Amino acid sequence: MLGITVFGLLVLLVISVGLLYKSMPVIKEQSLYDLLFTSSWKPSKDHFGFLTFILSTLRVTFIAILIAVPLSLLSAIYLSEYASERTKKMLSPGIDLLSGIPPVIYGVWGTLVVVPWISDHLAPHFVDFSTGYSVLAGGIVLAIMIIPLIISIIIEVFAAVPQELREVSLSVGATKWQTIKRVLLLKSLPGVLAAVILAISRAFGETIAVLMVCGNFTEIPKSVFDACYPLPALIANNYGEMMSLPNYESALMFAALLLFVIIILFNAGSRLILNHITQRYQL
């Protein structure tokens, strides 16, 4: 067991060192500040500003979580606390199936359904023009992709809450809904947060489905109806092309490094918060 863990950590180390080594040329050429906080993207002039990509990644993920978490939480509450055994038996395989569908299918569905819906029906209410390929489209498709994951983890978390705890609440005359709000959710808070963290990490890295619907446009999106260009899409779209340009490969490696660091920082940060909450409330 220890061996496997150490091996895993080593792989992580090797990847980060490799990425860092490969991105050194572009880091030396431009300051780190320039790379992170400017948005002009001119590979032919040997200038790379990543702000657009960083912001795109964060915004698409944020919207996905905003949509996915409430929906998943409510579905999980329904499935675990209200649904009959029969309904559960019917719906659970469906949820497992959804998490097994390849991302590219979600991407196709996004292009065929979500993108036109945004451009024809939703966007006209808010902005003059939108192709539909947008931050919002990316967020929606991503949300649909991570919902099954969040639901199935939260259901497990709810199942781990002892029945006695619910009965304590019921037996002082609380309704079922009061019991869910005040006891079940409180007790499950760390688990629910862990599910959300996992989903966010997954969302950060999701490439193909998002790439297909978010427009891939190298300008900072002004609204959710504008096109955007997340980091994974940048790498997937361009790696292997235009490699003759000086420092282009190095810049893409830097993009990968950024993604890697964002995910690791995010995970470490949220673990800290999680531990704090668990300790503080002795859950």
Next chain:
Amino acid sequence: METNLYSYQFRTESDAVPQRSAPIKLTKLSFPLLRVIDLNVSIQDKQILKDINLQIPEKSITCIIGPSGCGKTTLLRSLNRLHDDNADINITGSVLVDNEDIYGKNVEVTHIRKKMGLLAQRPTVLPMSIFENVAYGPRIHGIRDKRKLYGIVKNQLEAVGLWEEVKDRLKSPAIRLSIGQQQRLCLARGLAVSPEIILGDEATSALDPIATTKIEQLFVSLKKEYSIVLVTHTLRQARRIADYVAFMYMGELIEFGSATEIFTNPKHQLTRDYIGGSFS
């Protein structure tokens, strides 16, 4: 309804609860707080409780005894409809609380549960502070006022003899209390919604002898104000604190009577054998 109860009363007096040396005071028009009439419970088509008829005397301790698996827990949980969520369980008959059939049509369950404090086998504290554990019920029932809540919490913690031990750390998580303290906290939490009945299912089986004694003494002092129904795993405990005893066997209520009667002069051979320790 009236006539129904009437006829039932006649029947009770003649067979299910025969008059004995310390009879339950039953006049024809007195309605005991809690009575079980022809209760049948089956789980997945297997009958667990058969025709249970029982009246719980007020302001005294009734112990339900019987061998493991005879249906004690099932009966106790039927008394405040804790089986509601289990679709496999089928219940017929009635349980009257304050003369209201809790299994009647359209009966709202929360006000019934509020009338009964439940004490589980293992202390189950809510993942909150000591204060919030006791304040939980009152808050549920709409009490917001800080001072009022504090008053309730203090009173109930005093009632279970926990106030002196915890008054300086009301805000600390309840889970840090010792098991015995936790169980008393659970009792206080149940009492905080001013119930009329206390239900306990082997409430001392997870506790050490000293904590057990404390809880038993509490029950004895609480019976001045509450009607207490305890499922108990030890005959000795029943001997120590019971005023009345119900003996169950294989899902049936075999005998009900005052503790003295059941322990010194049981009517039924099965009861005699069980009390005598021929089986357990």
